[in-house]
Amino acid sequence: MVAAISSVAGDRGRQSNYVYGAAKGMLTLFLQGLRNRLVRAGVSVVTIKPGFVDTPMTAHIEKKGLLWAPPEAVAQGILRAIAKRRDVVYLPGVWRWIMLIIRHIPEAVFKRLEL
Numbered sequence: 019m020v021a022a023i024s025s026v027a028g029d030r031g032r033q034s035n036y037v038y039g040a041a042k043g044m045l046t047l048f049l050q051g052l053r054n055r056l057v058r059a060g061v062s063v064v065t066i067k068p069g070f071v072d073t074p075m076t077a078h079i080e081k082k083g084l085l086w087a088p089p090e091a092v093a094q095g096i097l098r099a100i101a102k103r104r105d106v107v108y109l110p111g112v113w114r115w116i117m118l119i120i121r122h123i124p125e126a127v128f129k130r131l132e133l
């Protein structure tokens with residue numbers, strides 16, 4: 019079993035964090051390849067993609083709104099994902115749908131957004 023914490027930031031490049039996002043995007047792709055390589059050996063590779071989590075890493079950001087999750091809830095989600103041998107998990111789960119929308123915004127529109 020391999021489980022690694024990537025991020026929703028790796029799903030699409032944004033002006034506010036694209037260096038971090040590029041590193042996470044690389045990690046997500048690496049884990050995808052590793053999963054494909056190890057599946058026949060019976061090894062699960064779990065890619066964890068948290069959204070906004072209230073931790074020391076984000077201490078400098080003003081935390082307003084429903085999208086901020088406590089680390090304890092995300093940790094529980096990680097344990098569940100590992101127990102179920104999930105391939106990719108968004109935490110909290112609503113980020114799966116948020117990122118589905120974000121990924122499908124046409125680039126001509128997305129490049130003008132302030133995200």
Ligand SMILES: NC(=O)c1ccc[n+]([C@@H]2O[C@H](COP(=O)([O-])OP(=O)(O)OC[C@H]3O[C@@H](n4cnc5c(N)ncnc54)[C@H](OP(=O)(O)O)[C@@H]3O)[C@@H](O)[C@H]2O)c1
Pocket residue numbers: 023024025026067068069070071072073074075076
């Ligand atoms: N917070 C978010 O909103 C968020 C969202 C998506 C993904 N993530 C990802 O979740 C993971 C955990 O982030 P977090 O929010 O929990 O950040 P955090 O509160 O800053 O914790 C980072 C942890 O990594 C350790 N660490 C940092 N640099 C290290 C190094 N060079 N060698 C060994 N350990 C090191 C720190 O150890 P010390 O405490 O000893 O310094 C700390 O335990 C990261 O991969 C982050 O990218 C976070």
